[in-house]
Amino acid sequence: MNEVRILDKKFRELISEQAIRKRVDEIALQINRDLTGNEVIFVGILNGAFMFAADLFRKIKLTSRITFVKLASYQGISSSGAIKELIGWNEDLTDKNIVVVEDIVDTGATLERIVNELVIRNVAEVKIATMLLKPASYTRDIPIDYIGFEIPNKFVVGYGLDYNGYGRSLPSVYILVP
Numbered sequence: 001m002n003e004v005r006i007l008d009k010k011f012r013e014l015i016s017e018q019a020i021r022k023r024v025d026e027i028a029l030q031i032n033r034d035l036t037g038n039e040v041i042f043v044g045i046l047n048g049a050f051m052f053a054a055d056l057f058r059k060i061k062l063t064s065r066i067t068f069v070k071l072a073s074y075q076g077i078s079s080s081g082a083i084k085e086l087i088g089w090n091e092d093l094t095d096k097n098i099v100v101v102e103d104i105v106d107t108g109a110t111l112e113r114i115v116n117e118l119v120i121r122n123v124a125e126v127k128i129a130t131m132l133l134k135p136a137s138y139t140r141d142i143p144i145d146y147i148g149f150e151i152p153n154k155f156v157v158g159y160g161l162d163y164n165g166y167g168r169s170l171p172s173v174y175i176l177v178p
């Protein structure tokens with residue numbers, strides 16, 4: 001399945017299911033090594049990161065928990081800039097080691113917002129894992145510890161990511177065909 005149509009747009013495969021699986025395993029291995037001996041709370045960012053978070057978390061061998069927070073800022077195929085309210089911070093994160101699990105980092109505005117929330121909550125340490133990064137549009141200087149794939153500055157769907165709600169179940173990542 002190299003091309004898919006979602007609503008009015010055509011997409012072609014950019015990253016295969018096998019490549020994603022291999023990369024997720026590598027990242028899990030790295031996190032297991034880097035955080036050995038620590039208790040870790042994974043914080044998945046809904047909705048897009050649910051698939052990456054599930055695949056990654058099942059490979060984690062640390063004493064760990066997972067929680068999810070939600071925010072919405074993206075409608076259609078261009079970032080609106082305005083970031084809505086963050087909901088779901090129920091856990092006490094004081095002095096905890098956190099791994100933020102993101103689907104995609106574009107400008108980094110979302111990531112910055114989340115990291116600020118974590119700093120307010122007096123966490124011990126924050127590491128960031130993102131499946132995808134658009135280096136050409138990333139403007140923040142928050143270091144990203146684990147990056148699945150760097151991709152062009154174009155709209156993608158699949159592996160949890162949607163186009164107007166659709167396409168999340170695709171096991172590969174697809175890029176918009178102009």
Ligand code: 5GP
Pocket residue numbers: 048074079103104105106107108109110111154155156157161162163
């Ligand atoms: P940022 O705040 O880094 O600019 O944008 C991050 C959020 O925008 C992501 O969590 C995701 O929801 C959305 N986003 C950015 N680029 C894409 C993309 O190419 N495809 C989809 N489906 N969402 C994107």
